[in-house]
Amino acid sequence: MSSPIEVLIFGAGAVGAFYGSRLAQAPNVKVSCVCRSNYKAVASNGFSVSSPQYGDYKWKPTRVFANPKEAEASGVKWEYIVVSTKALPDVSDDSKQLEGLVHDKTAVVLIQNGLGVEDAYAKRFPSASILSAVTVVSAAQEQHGEIKHNRWTRINIGPYLPDSASLNSSDAEQRNNKFAQLLQQGGVKDAEAYTHAKLQLVRWHKLAINASMNPSSVLSNGSTNAEMAKDDELSRHLAGVMAEILTTAPKIIGHDFPPEFASADKLLASTRKNTSGSRPSMWLDWEAGKKMELEVILGNPIRIAREKGYEMPRLQTLYALLKMAQTNRDKQQAKAKL
Numbered sequence: 001m002s003s004p005i006e007v008l009i010f011g012a013g014a015v016g017a018f019y020g021s022r023l024a025q026a027p028n029v030k031v032s033c034v035c036r037s038n039y040k041a042v043a044s045n046g047f048s049v050s051s052p053q054y055g056d057y058k059w060k061p062t063r064v065f066a067n068p069k070e071a072e073a074s075g076v077k078w079e080y081i082v083v084s085t086k087a088l089p090d091v092s093d094d095s096k097q098l099e100g101l102v103h104d105k106t107a108v109v110l111i112q113n114g115l116g117v118e119d120a121y122a123k124r125f126p127s128a129s130i131l132s133a134v135t136v137v138s139a140a141q142e143q144h145g146e147i148k149h150n151r152w153t154r155i156n157i158g159p160y161l162p163d164s165a166s167l168n169s170s171d172a173e174q175r176n177n178k179f180a181q182l183l184q185q186g187g188v189k190d191a192e193a194y195t196h197a198k199l200q201l202v203r204w205h206k207l208a209i210n211a212s213m214n215p216s217s218v219l220s221n222g223s224t225n226a227e228m229a230k231d232d233e234l235s236r237h238l239a240g241v242m243a244e245i246l247t248t249a250p251k252i253i254g255h256d257f258p259p260e261f262a263s264a265d266k267l268l269a270s271t272r273k274n275t276s277g278s279r280p281s282m283w284l285d286w287e288a289g290k291k292m293e294l295e296v297i298l299g300n301p302i303r304i305a306r307e308k309g310y311e312m313p314r315l316q317t318l319y320a321l322l323k324m325a326q327t328n329r330d331k332q333q334a335k336a337k338l
């Protein structure tokens with residue numbers, strides 16, 4: 001048998017451990033993890049995954065590391081490094097953590113929400129392939145090492161080739177196709193390889209939901225998506241934010257949304273029907289006193305559009321207000337700790 005495909009998961013929380021546990025089922029794939037707060041639990045017992053689709057199972061990573069230095073010291077040549085930390089560029093530049101782990105045959109796979117998450121990795125590792133992935137999975141780590149997969153598995157992945165004219169893109173494309181195939185072999189039937197442009201359109205389209213619902217939930221003190229979409233005034237606001245995003249994205253990417261991508265009206269209609277009562281992750285982070293993914297959901301899209309001469313004023317308003325709310329909250333929290 002040929003030498004195994006070595007995969008490293010950096011940020012083995014809900015999303016990283018879930019997809020890691022699926023990749024580990026593919027033939028000839030070895031999956032290792034860099035853990036942090038869950039290190040002790042995972043190093044001794046591995047992960048327990050519960051899933052309506054795959055059942056309940058245990059997954060022991062091939063190797064469990066307490067930090068990236070340990071992963072480097074192992075001497076393994078990683079073919080794929082999956083980054084599934086929360087994307088908080090205002091808090092930390094996680095690309096720095098991968099120094100010493102990435103070589104020119106490594107593909108760095110970013111499974112993170114939001115926009116502009118690839119840039120720091122592409123700049124730091126110019127000769128590596130950067131693959132950009134978006135998922136709709138719903139999963140949570142309820143206790144250290146205990147992963148609850150709620151529903152959905154779909155993941156789209158595309159090579160990140162912002163100036164494809166100057167790049168030989170075929171390596172990145174090959175690695176991209178292979179990674180989607182490994183996920184499929186691990187039982188993720190709706191893993192799909194996309195082109196750079198289509199994947200970026202998926203990111204923007206997902207943003208139409210996240211950048212409208214999430215900040216509005218926080219600013220309206222914890223409304224559910226359905227409550228907002230059913231309220232007359234708030235649903236006009238949501239439609240306005242979605243329209244800004246869905247009309248700006250094609251101008252930036254240079255491609256229209258494919259017809260199968262839902263319109264703002266459709267997105268709102270399906271939100272009204274969604275009585276799951278769950279609240280967006282930004283609200284959960286806010287309520288827990290944690291940093292919200294503000295920059296990748298709001299700040300980066302605004303800046304990327306502005307660079308090309310487009311403003312998205314409704315989005316800008318949400319961003320400015322929420323960022324200040326977070327700053328004030330953090331100040332109060334710091335004072336309370338004194």
Ligand SMILES: NC(=O)c1ccc[n+]([C@@H]2O[C@H](COP(=O)([O-])OP(=O)(O)OC[C@H]3O[C@@H](n4cnc5c(N)ncnc54)[C@H](OP(=O)(O)O)[C@@H]3O)[C@@H](O)[C@H]2O)c1
Pocket residue numbers: 010011012013014015016034035036037038084085086087094097111112113135136137138139140141293
């Ligand atoms: N959960 C979902 O259903 C879902 C769905 C779609 C997209 N996403 C996106 O997927 C990404 C990951 O989300 P998640 O829900 O999986 O978050 P999560 O459960 O908080 O997992 C993130 C993991 O990364 C670890 N981590 C962060 N920085 C690290 C570092 N420097 N070294 C080692 N480990 C580090 C965290 O460790 P600590 O515990 O020590 O902080 C945590 O285990 C986000 O961009 C999110 O928006 C999530």
Ligand SMILES: *[C@@H]1O[C@H](CO)[C@@H](O)[C@H](O)[C@H]1NC(C)=O
Pocket residue numbers: 168169170171
């Ligand atoms: C691009 O790279 C591939 C594989 O590494 C190689 O086969 C191909 O000839 C290269 N193409 C160009 C135009 O350099």
Ligand SMILES: *[C@@H]1O[C@H](CO)[C@@H](O)[C@H](O)[C@H]1NC(C)=O
Pocket residue numbers: 221222
């Ligand atoms: C937000 O709602 C909580 C209850 O969920 C309440 O305690 C709090 O006072 C509210 N905050 C504001 C600003 O209305």
Ligand SMILES: *[C@@H]1O[C@H](CO)[C@@H](O)[C@H](O)[C@H]1NC(C)=O
Pocket residue numbers: 138225270271274276277278279280
């Ligand atoms: C229902 O709402 C939850 C919470 O916002 C969300 O995660 C989920 O994607 C929604 N379901 C559908 C079918 O849209």
Ligand SMILES: *[C@@H]1O[C@H](CO)[C@@H](O)[C@H](O)[C@H]1NC(C)=O
Pocket residue numbers: 113138209210213214280281282293
């Ligand atoms: C994005 O939106 C989906 C669907 O409403 C939700 O499940 C997820 O928690 C949101 N992600 C973030 C980072 O807010």
